[in-house]
Amino acid sequence: MKALAIIRTAERVAAVSIFLVMVALYFANVLARQVGGTFASEFAWVEEAVRLMSLFLVFLTVGLALEKGRHAGVHTWRDRIARATGLPLRKIVDAVGFVFCIYLVWLGYQMTAFVYGMGQKSPTLNIPVFWIYLAPTIGFALMALRFALSFFGRIDRFAGQASEEQ
């Protein structure tokens, strides 16, 4: 599980750094507008950069949110239905979640590879467009990892949700 701990630390540090840099850049952009003129127009790339960073912020954190059981959902009946029917519902949720995420990783990978091959560049930031598609590909992979670990009982992602039950 050491690998997971490393991934988790990487996700946390990346998310926090990206988030704070986004704030700084966006705010600097507003300040630059005060100066105006050509100085302000040199900051035109900020908006696109911050948007791209927000994609990475989101998709580098979705796995953490899943591991902590924080994603929205109606968890009230799940364990009661599982007890009543004897179905391993938590495992079913994990399995479906895993397949769904892997499918999106596959689509994301295709899209990333295709756009990478085209070599298209973004208009103001002038970086390759494939970065945009890489973010969800990574994000769904990080979630697939959590679904799989939970399926095999290596992490308890339901602990936080049990307290919602009444």
Place this chain on the structure above:
Amino acid sequence: MILFALVIIVAVLLLVLGFEMFLVLGVPALMIKEFFYGNLPDPVVIQKVLGGINHTTLLAIPFFILAAELMGEGQIARRLTGLVKVLVGHLRGGMGYTTIGGSMAFGSVSGSAPATVAAMARMVYPEMRKVGFSDKFSLGLIVSSAETALLIPPSITFIIYGWMTGTSVAKLFVGGLAVGLVLGLAFAIMAAIEARRSGVERGPRTSWRERLVAIREAGWALGMPIIILGGIYSGYFTPTEAAAASVVYAIFVEGVIFRELTLRKLFAVTERAAISTAIIFVLLAMGGLLSYFITLAQVPSAITAFLDAIHAGPIMFLLIVNISFLIAGMFIDPNSALLILVPPLYPVATALGIDPVHFGMIVTLNISIGMITPPFGLDIFVASSTLSKPVLTIISGLWPFIIANLIVLAIITYVPDISTFLPNLVFG
């Protein structure tokens, strides 16, 4: 038709069985694609998922969440509430007004109702009980006052609605201010009646000296609503820029002026805000996918045709809107309710000549009522865990407020001017 029924059944099953909401939205969307639009190229899915979140307006959400977390953790929220208390605390029922005003003040710097419940409950519950408000009434008032956080700008719900429908977020913010005030007024009337009925004591009168001290203490905190509201309404900031500025201001005030924000705390708070952001955005991403198929399947025009067939006008339509949002709000989270119901209903509303800002107010008020409505109103559970009170006690205290809410909802629904008067005044 059978396939369509299958999609609906799967969606309901996933919801009831406790699947994550992004799966509840995403799996049926993929099914619709496979069943009905199999010839669409697969990469469309990724494009629509990204289209759901890759937008400048939406950047306001992470920024406002981070600012709210910083202020809730620190001093700004507490000082704003303290100011409200010295101004109205001495009146009969003053602690009730403090709860309402404090929630609105907290709402004016954050945009989250559960965060408002959590922050306010600890601060005002003991004091409400001390002056003689009943347990039930205190709990009911604390939970329902937090609703105003969704209406008083900045409101994440309005940002999402504005982005989904192309409505000006700034206009929605102004409209929300008016509707939030109406709701606060309704609760204040209830607090006044309750205070008289059960003989609640007056709080000690605060001297002008104490008030000046509170105003001075709240000085830096007051800068926050000024930056957000003043900045947006004067046209100086876009909502997204105001959101970024509010984070910088919160870090500056909590870190440099109040000296309470350490680097370790900043890391923890930012991480929490990042996770809250991810939870909302993964829903938006799946919502982007789902709403694409809702539009493609021409669901809105089917609804319009149905309304024509039963000769339903705007009044009937708005009743249907209210009922569907109320039911959705009882079960699912506010953002999912928006993502599922707005794409099919909004085009119908515009076709019937309903003002987009007015429709936004109705939708958001419905969602806030959903947050306090049993069985699943999120705020009920937040209050329950914050104050260690049984859920059933809170629910029994909430009923009068839910009825008051429904009356306000009827007024807002059928008197459009309340929602549109201020936005039209400010923005012409």
